[in-house]
Amino acid sequence: METRTLGRTGLQVPVVGFGSMTIGGIFGPVDDAVSIQALHAAIDAGMRFIDTSDAYGAGHSERVIGRFLQERPDRDQIIICTKGGNNMVTGARNFAPEYIRSCVEGSLQRLGVEAIDLYLLHNPSVQNLKAGDSYELLEKYQAEGKIKHWGVSLNTLEECELAVASGRPAVLQMEYNLLDQEAEGVFAKAKAAGVGVISRVPLKRGLLSGRIDEQTQFVEGDRRRNILAPDKLPAMVARVKRIAEVVAGYGRPLAEVAVRFCVSNPDVSLTIPGIRTPEQARANAAAGEPLPADVLQRLRQID
Numbered sequence: 121m122e123t124r125t126l127g128r129t130g131l132q133v134p135v136v137g138f139g140s141m142t143i144g145g146i147f148g149p150v151d152d153a154v155s156i157q158a159l160h161a162a163i164d165a166g167m168r169f170i171d172t173s174d175a176y177g178a179g180h181s182e183r184v185i186g187r188f189l190q191e192r193p194d195r196d197q198i199i200i201c202t203k204g205g206n207n208m209v210t211g212a213r214n215f216a217p218e219y220i221r222s223c224v225e226g227s228l229q230r231l232g233v234e235a236i237d238l239y240l241l242h243n244p245s246v247q248n249l250k251a252g253d254s255y256e257l258l259e260k261y262q263a264e265g266k267i268k269h270w271g272v273s274l275n276t277l278e279e280c281e282l283a284v285a286s287g288r289p290a291v292l293q294m295e296y297n298l299l300d301q302e303a304e305g306v307f308a309k310a311k312a313a314g315v316g317v318i319s320r321v322p323l324k325r326g327l328l329s330g331r332i333d334e335q336t337q338f339v340e341g342d343r344r345r346n347i348l349a350p351d352k353l354p355a356m357v358a359r360v361k362r363i364a365e366v367v368a369g370y371g372r373p374l375a376e377v378a379v380r381f382c383v384s385n386p387d388v389s390l391t392i393p394g395i396r397t398p399e400q401a402r403a404n405a406a407a408g409e410p411l412p413a414d415v416l417q418r419l420r421q422i423d
Contacts, residue, residue, distance in 0.1 A: 127316025144176025
């Protein structure tokens with residue numbers, strides 16, 4: 121699989137990595153044995169970047185990854201990214217140094233590693249970014265070797281602009297996909313400033329897999345019951361259908377096209393589709409090439 125440099129971190133990352141929110145149980149029940157099989161399939165296929173967070177199943181995703189890492193003789197070739205500061209159970213966010221310290225220490229323990237390759241503050245606000253909450257702590261941890269690089273995972277373009285302008289985070293992570301292309305401008309600024317870019321949610325919580333329609337219902341415990349609520353779903357599905365029509369003649373699955381759309385942006389270092397099964401891991405690993413220029417042009421023109 122093609123690799124790209126993750127900004128000034130110098131990390132060589134595959135263009136497609138493993139998004140592990142899914143294996144934390146955020147989108148309904150999971151089988152940990154299947155999750156570990158999916159992780160093995162992903163790494164065997166070249167996806168040697170795993171993205172997680174202490175928020176994914178209250179640490180469950182990290183614990184599963186920790187078990188998986190013990191089974192890999194090539195552990196030193198696998199890049200681990202995790203995050204802290206966002207409690208998805210209570211909805212509270214806390215980026216105070218004393219709290220982030222506990223997050224980092226907890227992640228190190230659950231993952232079973234001595235150092236985290238990339239640590240991200242998990243969705244800090246504009247106010248947090250302006251204050252530089254926990255920046256000094258992360259730099260201290262970096263100097264001590266407990267984390268190798270650090271950055272921020274963000275929700276808005278304004279937050280991305282602030283992160284790039286501050287000159288301190290080495291990496292930013294932001295949603296970017298066929299349905300949400302607005303981040304392209306700030307991604308270009310980030311690359312120019314030496315900030316690595318991780319594109320998250322390339323499949324828009326499964327919408328761009330082509331398996332969700334207006335009648336889809338999500339099980340209890342699946343966060344998509346709110347994200348893709350019945351009042352929002354019809355309009356989103358309609359847009360997905362327009363995209364599917366555009367790529368119908370290309371002859372590739374919609375999910376593959378969606379991941380390749382992100383890979384096609386040269387300002388994106390890697391994208392991290394959520395993965396549950398070995399089959400999904402292998403399918404996403406096969407989507408590591410840019411789209412043909414004519415297909416990409418048509419997709420960028422969809423409203």
